[in-house]
Amino acid sequence: MRTRLSRRTLGILGLSLSLAPALHAQEAYPTRPVRMVVPFAAGGSTDILARLIAQHLSNRLEQQFIVENKPGGGTNIAAEYVVKSRPDGYTLLFGAAAMATNPSLLPSMPYDLFKDLEPIAVIGRTPLVLVVHPSVPARNVQDLLALARSRPEGLNAATGGNGTIPHLATELLRFESGVKLTHIPYRGQATAMPDVLSGRVPMMLESIPPLLPVIRNGELRALAAAEPERLAALPDVPTLIESGFPNLSAAAWNAMFAPAGTPAPILAKLNAEVNAIMRQPDVQARFAELGARPVGGTPEDMRRFLRAEVDRWAEVVRRSGAKAD
Known part of the structure; x- marks a missing residue:
């Protein structure tokens, strides 16, 4: 006896078959080297942290994460490069705090921080x-x-x-x-x-x-x-908050981004791996040596953090009349 399949059933089967390679690719990610773009020259604190995270990602995911330095434009050159890359998880941005201040300091921006990039995780605070x-x-x-x-x-x-x-x-x-x-x-x-x-x-x-x-x-x-709590490296030095300035907490920071449209399973995998790396005692010790604090968290945590940073520094720029070099 023949079994007749409806057009709808055939359509669903066809869609499932067409999606299967893409879903498999996301599950297997990464299957080739990944570029991690850094917006500063080699040797600085951002570059050092990027190479630390890249090495651990390479070890854990058994694919090379290659740091590529693209300095200039106050982080804009690197960010724009990543924004224009294919959203497939193979070009990432190791961003920095200037990304939150540039929208207020510069007359125009080549990208939108909240529309053109996907947050992965905040890496650390300096x-x-x-x-x-x-x-x-x-x-x-x-x-x-x-x-x-x-x-x-x-x-x-x-x-x-x-x-x-x-x-x-x-x-x-x-x-x-x-x-x-x-x-x-x-x-x-x-x-x-x-x-x-x-x-x-x-x-x-x-x-x-x-x-x-x-x-x-x-x-x-x-x-x-200028931290909410005293620093382990300087335990006898009070915070500005302790010194009478409850609103004065500020730090340079680094965070990982992907181009907008990067598949959610890839973002989730990168977030989980980064958070696991940040919990490693050797990584925490290296952060301490560099005077930085590991952060981690979810992409949503990072999105909220970025919004707060953009809004906060926009007000300071407005009041001070600060300009970028």
Whole structure:
């Protein structure tokens, strides 16, 4: 006896057969090397973290995750490159905090952070620390602010550049404290360090990695960390929140993205793998060595975090009139 199949049944079978290779490819992902695009030159803290995560992903997924550096445009060159890549999981972005400030700092953007990229996970935070030269007669934040108030010219504050998270955090400290702080921008934190170490510029609110050695050897004095909790690397240094500024928590950060339209199973797999990597004791130890804090979480957590960052820094940019270099 013949069994007759309806057109609808045949259509469903045909659709199932046509989808099978794509579904299998997603389950088997990755089947070839994956590029992880970094928006800065090799050797910086973002590049170091990207290579750490890429190595562990390579080991766990048995395919190479290759770091590709595309610096320039304040992260826009790398981000635009990834946005225009095929959404198949084989080109990822290891993004940075400038992606949340650029929409407010630049007259136009080549992509939309929330429409053109899929969040995978926040990788880590690199805290900011407020430091002064030892010649500055301040042992805590309130001492420093009192000193600024006592001088008609206030105090100069160095950062690694206009429009950076440290610059905007310095502006936030100025708003919250009401003291006169004059921002002195440099071409990168490394360029600013000699003038702070010599005392030419008395203070700096910047990323912790280059500051840790000079804090520990007494060349600079740490007054506060811009984190919700004290840093394990500097347990005796209070936070800015403890110092009387409940809204002053700020950090550089890194996060992983994929182009919009990347299949959900691939995003879920990458998120699960990244979170597993972040829980590894050796990875946590390496983060601590670099002065960073692992974060992780879901793509939805990351989306909420990005929205809060964009909105928060947009207000600081508006009030301060900050511009990007």
